[in-house]
Amino acid sequence: MGGVGKTTLVKKVVGEAKGFDRVITVTVSETVNIEKLQNKIADDIDLNFEKNTEGGKATELWSRLRNGKFLVILDDLWNEWDDDGDLRKIGIPLVKDEKGCKIILTTRNCNVCQHMECEETVQVKVLEDDEAWALFEMNAGLKNADSRVIGEAKKIAKECKGLPLAIVTLAKALKGKALERWKDARKKLERSGLMEIPSIQTEREKNAYISLQISYEHLKDKMPQTCFLLYVKLHDIVRDVALWIASEEKSGFMIKSRLELLNRSSESCKAISLLDSEKKNFPNSLILSKLEILLLKNCNVQGTCFLEMGELKVLSLTVVDGSTGVISLYALSSLQNLRALHLENFDDFSFLGNSRKLEILSLRRSNVNGLADELERLKDLKMLDLTDCSFSSSFFPNVIRRLSQLEELYLSIMTNDICLAIKSLTRLTRLNLWVTSLHFPPDFEFPKLENYKIRINHSSSGLDNRFEEARSLKVEKVFPYNADSQLLGKLESVVVSGIKDEYVECLTNKTQQKVSVSMI
Structure with a gap:
């Protein structure tokens, strides 16, 4: 069933996997999009497709994957796949002569595991009552709570039926709320007959959905509620709730x-x-x-x-x-x-300078060479995303340093002046960056960042699933220690490949054992 923790568990496995050239993670979902899966796999192994057709991409993936050792995670598989059909159609070769792909899959349907003849099946069960309460208590911050609140909380935790997704979501939503809010939530859980959502089949699933609905209702204002309803990537249970709420409310x-x-x-x-x-x-x-x-x-x-x-x-x-x-x-x-504009795969921005109130601008995969004059007029811009954009080497430093209000910046860029431009952004708190070590001056220091995902000397700007943490660093071949040393103490994820052992030891010491240093 959904929400029991299968994806969370498999992410832990990915973090500890060894002996593979790469670990590849793809989310399959109920409706299979082969092109999307192929593109995700290609990004994880730094493969640039020469072919545009589904069959051509499958051939290229097959050729690359059969000559190495790869672990492929197929997350949220709804239906049975087979080697000759579905896997070959995507381009995934199983292990042969110690080369190819080993597969770990997650599914809510045991028949999938049986049909695919999985060597080992691990059933992820719901939490026992004491485990469920411990998880709820931790996420709701109940250690010093009023006894009456704790009484209501225990009843609510029990109604979550041991589902981690429901427990964590509802506990965080009710954290710090008054007693009456706890009572309202408990009553709603107990009396709800729930919804016209076709995928609900059991009492346990019903309460998972209700928990998410209550969490939605406890959002502080309309803006986060709107963001929830306009989902992009959500757990399928969460998505169903979003669609149900949107259809029920006069939204x-x-x-x-x-x-x-x-x-x-x-x-x-x-x-x-x-x-x-x-x-x-x-x-x-x-x-x-x-x-x-x-x-x-x-x-x-x-x-x-x-x-x-x-x-x-x-x-x-x-x-x-x-x-x-x-x-x-x-x-x-x-x-x-x-206020917010996202354009992807465009090359004409002559209108942009008139959008003076813009605060968020994303121009992913666009040609922005003619953008400089227009961008300089956006004085209130707080977030700029130029991931996978093409532009001249002089564009970046001359324009970006004038955007003094920038708080978030997302870049995949190779210019010598990049560091000077970044250093001038004193309000910057979030940075996604893909760059080579050659562009770090010896005395360079990053701004005081709260969140960052930085890739150095890596051949692809895409971020794989091992790179989701709020403060992450991925380095290949050469490690610019002086530039990155200030980030190391706060890191949540470090992935290195092709660098000297003494740098790995230095990284491990500097991070104070708070994060493991993964080597590829």
Whole structure:
């Protein structure tokens, strides 16, 4: 069943796996997207595809994987796969003559394990009552709580039926709340007959969903509630709850990825999310005067559509690689209330300088060479994402250092002046960076960062699943100790490869044993 901790457990296994060239983790889910799985595997092994077709990519993956030793994690597998069909279609060769892929899978269906003839099956069970209470107590901070609160908390913990996802989510939501809030939550758990969600089959699953609903209701204001409903990547149980809440409340959210629904009732919509990969045309005749959030992928949009979106605050437009569709963006300059903008795979930003109120800007995988003049006019910008963008070597330092309000910066860039530009950003607290060691001056110091993911000398800017922690460092071949020494004491994850043993020893000492130093 979902929410019992299978993914969490397998992540621990990944962290301790040894004897492999690489560990590859892919999330399969109920609806299998072969291209997405292929791209994730390629990123994990630093493979740049030469072919664009599904079959061509499978051949390239097969050729690379059969000549090494790899551990492949197939997380959340819903249906049986076989070697000759599904695995070959993706490009995953099983071990032969000590070369190829060993596979660990997670599934909520025991039949999957039996059909695939797994060598060993580990059943992850729900927590016992004492384990469940210990987990709930820790996450709710109940050590010094009022006895009446503890009484309610024990009843609520029991209603979570031993599911870690429900326990942790609900405990954190109720932490520090008044007694009446605890009573309300307990009553809701006890009396709920729950929902028109097709995937709910047992009492235990019902209470997991209710726990998430209560957690949603305890969010402090509308903004985090909105973010929850406009999910991108969520546990499938959490996703179901988000969709149910959005359909039950008068939220004005369009939660179905079907364009025909827009034509029926669009005038009252506050948020529209159409992020499926199917190519589509956004209707040009809609009245969307109340729309505040618009998320579109692989969707042709005429510029005139934006003229009627005066309240729009958040806009995301993604062009799929290889798409021939053209999205006209000139009318975006009329969106005076726009605060957050995500554009992926674009190359025309002549309108951008007029969006003076922008605070969040993401231009992933875009050509930003003509962006300098426009970007300098965005004085209020707090977050900038230029991951996998192409631009000239002079662009970065001359423009970025003028964005004095930046708090978050995401880059994959190779220029000699990168360090000087970063050092000038005194408000910077979060940094994602891909760079070579050649670009670190001996006396360089990072700003006082709270969160960072830094790759040095690595051949790919993509971040794999071993690199999810808030403070992470990945180094290959040469370790610029002077530049990175100030980060080491706060690290949560270190992955190194091809560096000298004395540097590994130095890393281990400097991190004060708080984090293991993984070697590839």
